[in-house]
Amino acid sequence: xxxxxxxxxxxxxxxxxxxxxxxxxxxxxxxxxxxxxxxxxxxxxxxxxxxxxxxxxxxxxxxxxxxxxxxxxxxxxxxxxxxxxxxxxxxxxxxxxxxxxxxxxxxxxxxxxxxxxxxxxxxxxxxxx
Amino acid sequence: xxxxxxxxxxxxxxxxxxxxxxxxxxxxxxxxxxxxxxxxxxxxxxxxxxxxxxxxxxxxxxxxxxxxxxxxxxxxxxxxxxxxxxxxxxxxxxxxxxxxxxxxxxxxxxxxxxxxxxxxxxxxxxxxxxxxxxxxxxxxxxxxxxxxxxxxxxxxxxxxxxxxxxxxxxxxxxxxxxxxxxxxxxxxxxxxxxxxxxxxxxxxxxxxxxxxxxxxxxxxxxxxxxxxxxxxxxxxxxxxxxxxxxxxxxxxxxxxxxxxxxxxxxxxxxxxxxxxxxxxxxxxxxxxxxxxxxxxxxxxxxxxxxxxxxxxxxxxxxxxxxxxxxxxxxxxxxxxxxxxxxxxxxxxxxxxxxxxxxxxxxxxxxxxxxxxxxxxxxxxxxxxxxxxxxxxxxxxxxxxxxxxxxxxxxxxxxxxxxxxxxxxxxxxxxxxxxxxxxxxxxxxxxxxxxxxxxxxxxxxxxxxxxxxxxxxxxxxxxxxxxxxxxxxxxxxxxxxxxxxxxxxxxxxxxxxxxxxxxxxxxxxxxxxxxxxxxxxxxxxxxxxxxxxxxxxx
Numbered sequence: 056x057x058x059x060x061x062x063x064x065x066x067x068x069x070x071x072x073x074x075x076x077x078x079x080x081x082x083x084x085x086x087x088x089x090x091x092x093x094x095x096x097x098x099x100x101x102x103x104x105x106x107x108x109x110x111x112x113x114x115x116x117x118x119x120x121x122x123x124x125x126x127x128x129x130x131x132x133x134x135x136x137x138x139x140x141x142x143x144x145x146x147x148x149x150x151x152x153x154x155x156x157x158x159x160x161x162x163x164x165x166x167x168x169x170x171x172x173x174x175x176x177x178x179x180x181x182x183x184x
Numbered sequence: 185x186x187x188x189x190x191x192x193x194x195x196x197x198x199x200x201x202x203x204x205x206x207x208x209x210x211x212x213x214x215x216x217x218x219x220x221x222x223x224x225x226x227x228x229x230x231x232x233x234x235x236x237x238x239x240x241x242x243x244x245x246x247x248x249x250x251x252x253x254x255x256x257x258x259x260x261x262x263x264x265x266x267x268x269x270x271x272x273x274x275x276x277x278x279x280x281x282x283x284x285x286x287x288x289x290x291x292x293x294x295x296x297x298x299x300x301x302x303x304x305x306x307x308x309x310x311x312x313x314x315x316x317x318x319x320x321x322x323x324x325x326x327x328x329x330x331x332x333x334x335x336x337x338x339x340x341x342x343x344x345x346x347x348x349x350x351x352x353x354x355x356x357x358x359x360x361x362x363x364x365x366x367x368x369x370x371x372x373x374x375x376x377x378x379x380x381x382x383x384x385x386x387x388x389x390x391x392x393x394x395x396x397x398x399x400x401x402x403x404x405x406x407x408x409x410x411x412x413x414x415x416x417x418x419x420x421x422x423x424x425x426x427x428x429x430x431x432x433x434x435x436x437x438x439x440x441x442x443x444x445x446x447x448x449x450x451x452x453x454x455x456x457x458x459x460x461x462x463x464x465x466x467x468x469x470x471x472x473x474x475x476x477x478x479x480x481x482x483x484x485x486x487x488x489x490x491x492x493x494x495x496x497x498x499x500x501x502x503x504x505x506x507x508x509x510x511x512x513x514x515x516x517x518x519x520x521x522x523x524x525x526x527x528x529x530x531x532x533x534x535x536x537x538x539x540x541x542x543x544x545x546x547x548x549x550x551x552x553x554x555x556x557x558x559x560x561x562x563x564x565x566x567x568x569x570x571x572x573x574x575x576x577x578x579x580x581x582x583x584x585x586x587x588x589x590x591x592x593x594x595x596x597x598x599x600x601x602x603x604x605x606x607x608x609x610x611x612x613x614x615x616x617x618x619x620x621x622x623x624x625x626x627x628x629x630x631x632x633x634x635x636x637x638x639x640x641x642x643x644x645x646x647x648x649x650x651x652x653x654x655x656x657x658x659x660x661x662x663x664x665x666x667x668x669x670x671x672x673x674x675x676x677x678x679x680x681x682x683x684x685x686x687x688x689x690x691x692x693x694x695x696x697x698x699x700x701x702x703x704x705x706x707x708x709x710x711x712x713x714x715x716x717x718x719x720x721x722x723x724x725x726x727x728x729x730x731x732x733x734x735x736x737x
Contacts, residue, residue, distance in 0.1 A: 073544065079551035082558050145543040147587065148536075167547035167580045169573070169611060170554055 064090050065181055068104055070115035070125060071143075072096040080114060083170035089177070098123025102131055110138055112177050117144040117151060126151070129158050139180040143168055265366025272300050272370055273377055280381025286310055287319050289385065290351070293378045294323035297355070301325070302367040303339075305356035308378070311349060339368075341375035345383035353378060405429065410510045413447070413494075417467075417504040420446035432513070434483025452479035452487055466496055467504055477514065489518040535592050539583050546583075550576040571647065574611045578604055578643040582635050595635055597674070598625035598666050604639055605664055608646045615650050618659040625666040628674060631731055637705045638676070638728065644698050645678045645724055653682020653721060660721075672730035674712075681721040 067089045071077040081091045092108045098119045117125040129140050137160055145166040155163050162176055275296045283289035290308040297306040307322035341353040353375045405427050412427040423440040430437055439445050451459055455478040466474045475493045494509030550573050557569040585595040602623045609616050654660040665677040706714040712728035
């Protein structure tokens with residue numbers, strides 16, 4: 056996919072507390088033509104980051120650096136934003152899948168996941184908007 | 185002690201009198217009928233003293249009446265005969281009361297009968313329940329030789345009472361075989377009396393035996409944790425009976441049976457409503473047995489778990505007549521089960537946490553490889569890094585499948601390999617557009633120790649096909665076939681319909697590092713075999729013996 060396909064340049068907010076994973080995803084997304092204006096590692100920072108950067112999509116881990124989970128952050132977001140969220144987690148318990156299923160506009164991928172697959176899912180989410 | 189009377193058909197026959205008219209007034213007869221209903225548990229030893237007295241009176245009345253009715257003989261002779269019968273019966277009756285055992289009774293009975301002069305010899309064969317003779321007692325008149333079986337001129341009377349046969353009374357008649365008047369009746373009445381005595385001894389012994397069994401059973405109950413209860417189906421379940429081992433809970437049986445403490449008081453307050461509802465539900469829906477567990481409070485205040493197995497009996501209109509059951513302490517079992525549950529839960533949580541961390545770490549490793557790949561420009565290096573990244577995903581997929589299987593060490597190999605094939609295909613640039621993968625599998629589960637190396641082998645073989653079998657972006661097909669043989673071997677076939685091995689390449693001696701690794705894993709690590717066929721592409725045959733590894737978790 057080339058940059059011309061996404062017009063104007065779509066932006067993705069990354070919520071990931073594992074630095075290497077975050078950097079890899081950031082670079083892969085940028086190479087695929089997305090803007091990654093901000094990377095946050097704490098659930099409590101998500102709402103402010105969304106208000107600040109107004110992303111077209113969010114890629115978010117579930118267990119983060121603070122006590123606020125990605126799911127809680129997403130529930131909070133839904134009060135003011137419908138931005139698509141792609142969860143990436145190493146904890147695919149049934150309860151977590153269920154909770155994610157109850158939040159509109161979300162997808163979930165299980166770690167480890169190739170960056171190419173994350174990008175593919177973001178593309179499909181954005182094409183639905 | 186209950187007085188035991190019985191109408192004796194044999195004696196009545198001897199007297200040739202209509203029983204109700206002569207022997208007993210109607211009231212006494214009714215008592216006789218009632219007394220003859222046997223209950224082994226409270227059946228008394230016959231009390232011939234009292235019975236005999238009444239019987240004697242009746243006999244005398246009967247005797248006089250009989251004398252009046254029997255006109256064939258002069259009254260004096262009839263009286264004499266009947267006196268003989270009466271006297272003999274009385275002697276037998278007294279003797280039976282004193283006899284300590286069957287042999288003593290039979291021996292004395294023979295003496296008494298021979299002593300009447302009505303026969304020359306008398307002997308009694310005592311038989312057991314199978315009819316086998318276990319003792320023979322005899323008596324002979326004067327100096328005559330002892331009697332022997334089969335002797336002519338003998339009479340045989342069965343010694344039978346209430347359907348039980350105790351043996352036979354055998355009598356040798358005087359020479360010539362003629363019976364003196366009244367003798368036949370005497371013998372019948374005597375046999376009846378002896379049988380009655382033997383029956384009394386049997387019942388006495390049976391009562392002692394049952395009493396002993398009951399005492400033994402109570403000793404077992406008292407020394408067991410099973411507390412026997414009989415409750416009244418009234419408010420609070422007052423206790424009718426409780427076995428002595430209620431002391432295990434610190435209570436005296438009398439405290440409960442006196443009503444000072446009702447059963448509800450024993451039940452832990454937090455469980456009373458539960459138990460009341462449970463009992464009410466059984467009263468209403470399902471009389472019979474019910475089993476439940478709740479807590480009781482011991483006299484010292486300690487709370488213990490008990491299991492209660494109660495039988496509810498109801499009458500024909502559905503009213504509860506009895507509540508009987510056992511209650512026993514199951515605290516240790518309940519507590520150890522709780523501990524076990526907690527331990528299992530903790531173990532599962534730890535393992536899940538471990539798998540999750542493993543997967544997160546794999547993500548970090550894969551990310552590092554991917555990140556490095558972004559900064560190299562050499563296509564060969566990029567390809568190598570991508571392969572390494574793919575292998576990490578192949579291994580990580582095992583953990584995902586393991587997690588989904590609900591088992592912590594076994595997973596579904598067929599599902600794993602099917603997903604792995606798809607993953608390999610998708611990770612090769614544009615391969616998914618021109619190559620298809622088909623899978624033909626049956627459910628095969630295996631340990632993670634087998635699945636991981638086998639996954640690496642399959643990933644390598646598929647990658648090899650994707651890299652070399654379809655040059656010039658030609659379309660093609662990959663196929664996986666998985667079976668478990670009857671002997672437990674995992675049989676796996678991996679096929680492509682590509683260009684086959686290049687000329688001069690040997691599938692048995694591969695020169696690429698990837699295929700050498702495959703051979704190494706299959707043969708050395710999994711103890712299996714690998715061979716390749718080259719016709720219309722390449723077909724790999726893998727046979728892996730039943731689990732090389734033992735289950736570890």
